[in-house]
Amino acid sequence: MREIYCLFLLLQLPQRSDGAVHSISGFFIGSQGLDLPDYMERIAVDDVTMYYYDSSMNTEVPCPEWLNTTEGQQHWKDINLISHHNKHTMTTALQSAIQQFNLTATSSDVNIYQGFSRCDLYPDGTLKAMLTHAFNGKDFITLDIDSKTYTASVPQAIVYKRQREANPVLLEITVAFYKRTCFERLKMFLQHAPRVNMKKVPEVSLFERTKAGSKVLTCHVTGFYPRDVQVEWVGAGLQFVDEEMVDVLPNGDGTYQTRRSVIRPEENPEEHKYSCVVHHSSVAGDITKTWVTDEHSRLAVWISLICVFLAIIGAGLLLRRFCKNKGAGI
Template identity: 40%
Template sequence: MITTILISFMQFSIVAPHSLHRHCIATQGTLYPKNIQLVMIDDVIVYYYNSSAEQEAVVPEWLNHPEGIEFWQEVHRNLKFNRYVMDTAVRVTSEHYNHSHDHFYQAHGRCGWKSDGTTEAFMSHAYDGKDFVSFDVSTRTWTAAVSHAVFYKRKRETDLEDLVRLVIHYESGCIRWLEKLLEFSVTVREPKVPAVSLFERPPHGNSKVEVTCHVTGFYPRAVQVDWLGAEGLPMVDGVNSGEVLPNGDGSYQLRKSLTVPQEAQDTQSYSCLVLHSSIAGNITVTWAPKKNLANVLMAIVIIVSVVLMLTVLFKYLVWRRAVAQNPE
């Protein structure tokens, strides 16, 4: 068991990579907002703009200091120019397809560090939810995902100023943003230790018991949860895992359930093992089998009955002795 846990922890404790994401959407028609922009560091929102809102993007509280505001304004200027790029993209693409009414154009840019410490960056575009073009930063080339996107690929390739802008941003500017944001967002990315609890319920229509390990309140998002059997090995059969879901306070939660067959309920115990970067070791909570309630109640009834009978017999013997010593 110790070896299994140690191997699992060594695999999990590799330094998690960090990344910065830019999500942009431009639309035509009346069904959607005209422009939406979102910047995130890992899972923390840095910048959010929605053209249908009555105000511009707002500086997040954790950036509300002189250096942070100056940096945020740089991001704001960059994305304000990007609105023009996105509005142009949806317009020329809709014209190329001869589309009218409601259509949308999406862009996703990402840069960051991989687990080995090297950097990576990419950008991909979609039209009406389908892959359209992508930009390879290392080769400085655009690739069309569909034949109809070749016109847009050529349009972006012939704009040398635009090409230089993209390369500079994704090779250096984006990583600089990421470094700055990791520095500024320390307080909102503080690790939170998970709380672990077990609860059980019998599934309808059979004698199996479902035991759920509820892990909640943790940050960052990455977590490893395993059900361990009698030999301390991770179980697969009978295990059902939910998704990692956000809580309202910026932390996350996960549920992983184990179905225990009837024949194992009185003899086997199982443990829920939780590994998370906020703790040096692990959190282990054990589910122990419970004896059949009917048998327990029967045993209690028998014991109480025997005690009552002995009490009555003792009182009767005392009474007989008293009568024998004091005859009328």
């Protein structure tokens, strides 16, 4: 379970609130006491992995075939070089945190040091970047890019903060990366990476079940890409089911799924209309699917049967009239 938790920390992506924002994110993990490589690194554009490296790999990560420009290959070379520096950084930070928290450093103890970076490119050209570190799931230090200083989140991080700021050359390189280089790299991947701009339309289905005496409506949305999606129920008297608010989860084919559930009122359900509205970047407008109650279904069946019955009667009358007229020799 600990290994699964560690991988979850590495692979989990925060959901962007605006699908038009493009991001390049870095996930860096140094650990001890886990049956995993001591260091792992992942670089992703939006939610697509561009680069993965861990300390068990003996060779550099080869440049992908689709990145065949001179600039792209130089960026890839730099990524490989920086990953070895990041490995050293995570190891140093992990040992500093263990020491400052007065934790034992035996091989059986589990400690995890995480680094997370992100550069966001907005549609209007606005650029935002951040770098933060955490130890055993809690904030440790954060880089203030404008002031070129680190902020210690806990007293135990002050020693490592001073250590990072004691190297002004490395500090300038780091700040320059988050002010310029990461955005150049993001634009390069957006231009060349084949999966980044892929889009798949969501499939929406509705179903009803009884839970604790209440009628629960669920809107299941699946097969969509990219990850960002908005799902909401519309209708009078609906109550949201908080414990059934499901995060966006991956499917095996690289697409995503999620669901939203509500409790509908039981009084006069045939008088109400309940709709699930899905907004996704793969479609220009919203996808709206309306729930049809059993009462509505039965009404529709009766209407259909009446229509069929009237059609049969009408056809019989026409046939009778036709035969009568034909017998009169007209």
